[in-house]
Amino acid sequence: MILRALAVLVSLALWVLAPAALAQAPSWQPAPDAWADDDEDDEEPFQADLDRQRHVQAEKAEVEGDLALVLDSRYRFCHDLESRVLEGDAALCDLKAIAKPRCPGFAEACEKPFVESLSQRRRAERKESPKLELPKLSAGLGVVAKVLFWGMLLLLLVFLVWAIVKGARSREAASVSEADEPLADDPEEAASAARRRRVETDVERLLRRAHAEAAQGRFEQALADAYAALLRHLEGNGYIDMHPSRTNGEYARGLREHPALRAAVEHSAREIEAVQFGARAPSAERFRAVVERVTAVVGRGAALVLALVLALSTTACDELTRGPAPGPGDEAGGFSLLARLLAQRGAVVKHHEGEGSLDLEAGLGVVVVHGQADLPAAEWTRLREFVDEGGTLIIALDTDQSFTSEVTRGPSARCESLRAAPAYFDYQGLILTAPGPGWLMAPNDHWPVLQCAAKDGTVWSHVVASTVGEGSVVILPGSGLLTNASMVSGDHAFVLLELLFGQPASVLFVDAEEQVGEDSPLMAVAQGRLGPILLQLFALMALFYWLRGKHFGRPRALEVTRRRAFSEHVEALGTQYHKAGASRLALGMYAGWAIERLRERVLPGKGGSLSALAQAVAARSGRAEGDVLRVLVEGDSAHKALTAPGEPVEDHRIMRELDGLLSEVGGSVGR
Amino acid sequence: MDVSEFSQTFHSIVTEMSRVVVGQDDVVEHVLIAALARGHVLIEGVPGLGKTLLVRALGQVVGADFRRIQFTPDLMPSDVTGGNVYDQGQGRFVFMPGPVFTQLLLADEINRAPAKTQSSLLEAMQDRSVTTDGVTRPLPSPFLVIATQNPVESQGTYPLPEAQLDRFLLKVQVSHPSRAAEQQILTNYLHGFDPTDLSRIGLEQRIDAARLIEMQQLIHSVRVDPELVAYVADIVGRTRAHRSVYLGASPRASIGLLVTARARAASQGRDFVIPDDVKVFAPGVLRHRLILHPDAELEGTTADDCVEAILRAAPVPHTAA
Numbered sequence: 003m004i005l006r007a008l009a010v011l012v013s014l015a016l017w018v019l020a021p022a023a024l025a026q027a028p029s030w031q032p033a034p035d036a037w038a039d040d041d042e043d044d045e046e047p048f049q050a051d052l053d054r055q056r057h058v059q060a061e062k063a064e065v066e067g068d069l070a071l072v073l074d075s076r077y078r079f080c081h082d083l084e085s086r087v088l089e090g091d092a093a094l095c096d097l098k099a100i101a102k103p104r105c106p107g108f109a110e111a112c113e114k115p116f117v118e119s120l121s122q123r124r125r126a127e128r129k130e131s132p133k134l135e136l137p138k139l140s141a142g143l144g145v146v147a148k149v150l151f152w153g154m155l156l157l158l159l160v161f162l163v164w165a166i167v168k169g170a171r172s173r174e175a176a177s178v179s180e181a182d183e184p185l186a187d188d189p190e191e192a193a194s195a196a197r198r199r200r201v202e203t204d205v206e207r208l209l210r211r212a213h214a215e216a217a218q219g220r221f222e223q224a225l226a227d228a229y230a231a232l233l234r235h236l237e238g239n240g241y242i243d244m245h246p247s248r249t250n251g252e253y254a255r256g257l258r259e260h261p262a263l264r265a266a267v268e269h270s271a272r273e274i275e276a277v278q279f280g281a282r283a284p285s286a287e288r289f290r291a292v293v294e295r296v297t298a299v300v301g302r303g304a305a306l307v308l309a310l311v312l313a314l315s316t317t318a319c320d321e322l323t324r325g326p327a328p329g330p331g332d333e334a335g336g337f338s339l340l341a342r343l344l345a346q347r348g349a350v351v352k353h354h355e356g357e358g359s360l361d362l363e364a365g366l367g368v369v370v371v372h373g374q375a376d377l378p379a380a381e382w383t384r385l386r387e388f389v390d391e392g393g394t395l396i397i398a399l400d401t402d403q404s405f406t407s408e409v410t411r412g413p414s415a416r417c418e419s420l421r422a423a424p425a426y427f428d429y430q431g432l433i434l435t436a437p438g439p440g441w442l443m444a445p446n447d448h449w450p451v452l453q454c455a456a457k458d459g460t461v462w463s464h465v466v467a468s469t470v471g472e473g474s475v476v477i478l479p480g481s482g483l484l485t486n487a488s489m490v491s492g493d494h495a496f497v498l499l500e501l502l503f504g505q506p507a508s509v510l511f512v513d514a515e516e517q518v519g520e521d522s523p524l525m526a527v528a529q530g531r532l533g534p535i536l537l538q539l540f541a542l543m544a545l546f547y548w549l550r551g552k553h554f555g556r557p558r559a560l561e562v563t564r565r566r567a568f569s570e571h572v573e574a575l576g577t578q579y580h581k582a583g584a585s586r587l588a589l590g591m592y593a594g595w596a597i598e599r600l601r602e603r604v605l606p607g608k609g610g611s612l613s614a615l616a617q618a619v620a621a622r623s624g625r626a627e628g629d630v631l632r633v634l635v636e637g638d639s640a641h642k643a644l645t646a647p648g649e650p651v652e653d654h655r656i657m658r659e660l661d662g663l664l665s666e667v668g669g670s671v672g673r
Numbered sequence: 674m675d676v677s678e679f680s681q682t683f684h685s686i687v688t689e690m691s692r693v694v695v696g697q698d699d700v701v702e703h704v705l706i707a708a709l710a711r712g713h714v715l716i717e718g719v720p721g722l723g724k725t726l727l728v729r730a731l732g733q734v735v736g737a738d739f740r741r742i743q744f745t746p747d748l749m750p751s752d753v754t755g756g757n758v759y760d761q762g763q764g765r766f767v768f769m770p771g772p773v774f775t776q777l778l779l780a781d782e783i784n785r786a787p788a789k790t791q792s793s794l795l796e797a798m799q800d801r802s803v804t805t806d807g808v809t810r811p812l813p814s815p816f817l818v819i820a821t822q823n824p825v826e827s828q829g830t831y832p833l834p835e836a837q838l839d840r841f842l843l844k845v846q847v848s849h850p851s852r853a854a855e856q857q858i859l860t861n862y863l864h865g866f867d868p869t870d871l872s873r874i875g876l877e878q879r880i881d882a883a884r885l886i887e888m889q890q891l892i893h894s895v896r897v898d899p900e901l902v903a904y905v906a907d908i909v910g911r912t913r914a915h916r917s918v919y920l921g922a923s924p925r926a927s928i929g930l931l932v933t934a935r936a937r938a939a940s941q942g943r944d945f946v947i948p949d950d951v952k953v954f955a956p957g958v959l960r961h962r963l964i965l966h967p968d969a970e971l972e973g974t975t976a977d978d979c980v981e982a983i984l985r986a987a988p989v990p991h992t993a994a
Binding site: 199228229230233234244245246247248249250251252263275276279281318580 | 843849896898901935943944945946947948949952953984985987988989990992993994
């Protein structure tokens with residue numbers, strides 16, 4: 003760090019104390035005459051001077067290359083001929099002449115009226131820029147083609163509306179049909195129904211059923227359904243393969259590569275197994291704990307899918323969102339260009355904005371403090387320690403003086419009438435000294451500024467540096483030197499990089515808080531180019547809400563509306579008959595149907611009496627004819643007296659016997 | 674002692690043994706579960722996998738008396754059980770206890786001794802006593818037989834009779850260690866590990882025999898749901914109906930499966946058994962109890978294949994699938 007500080011000082015001395023001034027040159031070049039004067043005065047060897055010039059030229063070429071790389075389209079002030087300059091940056095327009103080769107837009111903007119804010123600037127630019135002419139799609143089409151084009155577009159819209167409405171109606175119909183199936187009140191009947199019920203695999207319905215059962219106080223079944231929802235979700239996503247012979251432990255072990263999912267399964271299984279096998283009481287708390295875990299896992303998948311959809315949707319606006327959006331730091335008065343140049347040259351660049359302590363970590367080489375930065379005393383103390391330990395502190399003062407047209411390398415011949423300078427200046431506890439005799443350390447609104455005055459009264463500001471402890475402090479007359487406009491002007495970038503950041507190092511910029519904001523949140527969204535993404539997001543949410551109803555945002559599996567199987571209709575009908583006590587009616591109808599089927603199978607096309615039918619059935623099935631005839635007579639009697647009062651057990655027995663006959667003579671039709 | 678303390682003790686024993694027996698955590702757990710379930714273990718594996726080391730380490734960690742019998746073709750039953758020897762000084766026969774009178778008995782390469790000698794362990798394993806010349810002498814408590822056999826060599830070996838096999842609660846198969854485990858074994862060797870001197874590596878005794886008995890008794894308090902009893906019966910019953918199995922598992926196997934499941938539940942800090950406890954130990958409990966049809970054996974079917982198929986077909990209670 004000591005060497006580094008010395009290098010900065012030597013560089014400063016080299017540049018500052020050089021007798022030649024390049025004030026009049028639009029772009030700094032080593033002036034042969036000036037250097038020649040030096041050579042005569044100092045009697046330096048010509049060859050050494052030539053080598054130095056070559057070195058400088060090579061370094062300049064390198065910086066020029068870096069500038070070309072980083073000076074991209076984000077610097078609109080540089081390239082956009084319609085750009086405007088903010089009033090706060092008006093002083094930078096002194097640089098327009100030497101900035102013009104690289105930034106023609108800046109020179110043009112300086113000729114136009116200044117604007118107060120970014121919003122005002124955009125409004126002004128919008129008025130001036132010609133409106134985009136959208137190509138008329140149908141311009142080159144004939145009348146028939148136009149009609150076809152618009153007709154197809156209309157049909158597409160109608161189809162979309164129809165699809166959405168149809169989906170909504172079918173959803174309502176499905177919810178109504180589900181509501182028609184009440185849960186059985188009798189526990190035995192409920193258990194029996196559960197055994198007959200097909201295995202539910204839909205995650206959403208399982209969760210809904212779990213909540214319904216929990217609401218009725220059946221927490222054990224609710225727990226089982228919630229856990230089943232979790233497993234079905236994992237199965238649907240390919241994490242596990244469910245099978246009746248698999249244990250919860252096997253499911254958990256199968257998730258060893260997904261610790262979060264495994265933890266959820268293990269936790270839920272632990273709660274449920276404690277109830278199912280450990281005789282623990284199923285409680286609302288236990289159910290709540292399991293449901294929270296289940297919902298978290300199920301919701302994570304939905305969130306991932308949604309995030310993926312949104313991420314993919316943003317690519318639709320690729321042209322609008324490509325690259326980082328330019329911010330206040332990219333304006334003419336911003337400071338991003340220097341940081342990017344440093345990064346281009348291998349330096350690690352960090353920023354500190356707002357409150358909070360500075361990150362003066364080990365390895366940090368340079369700290370640049372802008373004059374507007376409002377640092378507390380404690381932070382200045384830390385900076386002092388940082389410098390004492392060998393760091394370089396660069397302070398860009400915030401002075402009211404107008405920005406000089408160029409960075410000078412030292413007191414020119416015009417700086418002859420210097421006033422007496424104090425030997426040192428106390429700045430925030432840092433003792434600074436002028437670089438040499440004849441220099442003035444003049445306080446300017448509490449800031450020390452190194453100045454020299456020409457005979458005509460012009461005051462020039464210069465860089466001043468001093469060693470403090472093992473490090474060094476460099477004071478710049480104003481932060482204007484570090485601005486983007488300055489960096490593209492003449493050789494400012496070269497001078498700064500050579501003088502202040504000679505070696506690639508970690509650099510911390512302590513920036514002043516930017517007060518340049520948008521007038522309204524809407525304009526901020528527009529400036530951030532978030533409009534297309536937000537619009538897509540809203541459109542997606544609206545579509546989901548319309549298609550999925552109030553459940554949007556909650557995790558759920560896709561609910562597939564399907565036709566019910568015939569056996570389910572029969573089961574539902576049978577349940578209704580059972581509840582209504584209409585077993586005789588059911589038997590009669592079934593018996594009529596069964597006897598007809600028996601006739602078709604054993605006496606096709608012959609008809610005949612019940613005894614003939616019984617004889618044929620007995621011959622086919624091997625049963626006793628008398629038993630067959632009894633069953634047929636009982637069934638036929640019931641068929642002929644549908645409204646007679648029935649006996650459920652007896653009626654059920656006859657139905658089963660008829661069913662047995664049917665299956666023995668030609669295959670069962672199922673119940 | 675409660676199941677939580679039981680679980681902590683169990684895992685501390687496993688951890689301590691894992692310092693010596695590297696890469697065989699499952700085997701260690703199975704052997705320890707069998708010890709806690711008051712069962713005997715048959716360990717099958719090729720030579721050099723640390724079977725003897727495992728038993729010696731177990732004896733040291735649980736503080737049990739340990740003896741080893743190397744079974745050979747000329748080993749006699751009295752070499753195992755002991756016998757009456759004439760004491761000239763006293764002028765009468767006195768009983769000289771055999772190596773079976775210990776708490777932890779390693780029957781090394783048990784299938785190298787003829788059936789007569791193997792059968793000398795039957796009473797010891799079942800009744801935990803030895804009868805010689807009409808006198809029955811109880812064995813120390815706890816008593817655990819850990820036998821080893823080599824599945825590869827068949828010459829000069831005598832297959833264990835079914836009655837003998839049925840008395841082993843578990844048959845544990847030891848396989849080659851993983852690459853990482855083998856590297857650890859080699860590293861230990863380079864650092865001076867000597868399998869014949871376990872005290873050098875500071876293997877600590879975690880419990881004593883009394884504590885082991887206490888843990889064995891706690892297992893009886895672990896709850897078994899009736900549905901799990903039915904599950905165990907279902908699994909064992911299916912071994913008798915499997916088409917490749919000539920003779921299925923006995924009710925002793927059902928009891929063994931139930932008791933190992935209880936021991937595993939306690940080892941995991943639970944006071945109730947879950948289906949996983951049953952399923953994990955079903956292969957170890959059943960594989961040596963099944964006699965396959967010759968046709969199935971010719972087809973290459975193994976007892977493990979049958980047990981796996983049975984477990985795949987038996988639905989677990991309260992399944993969500």
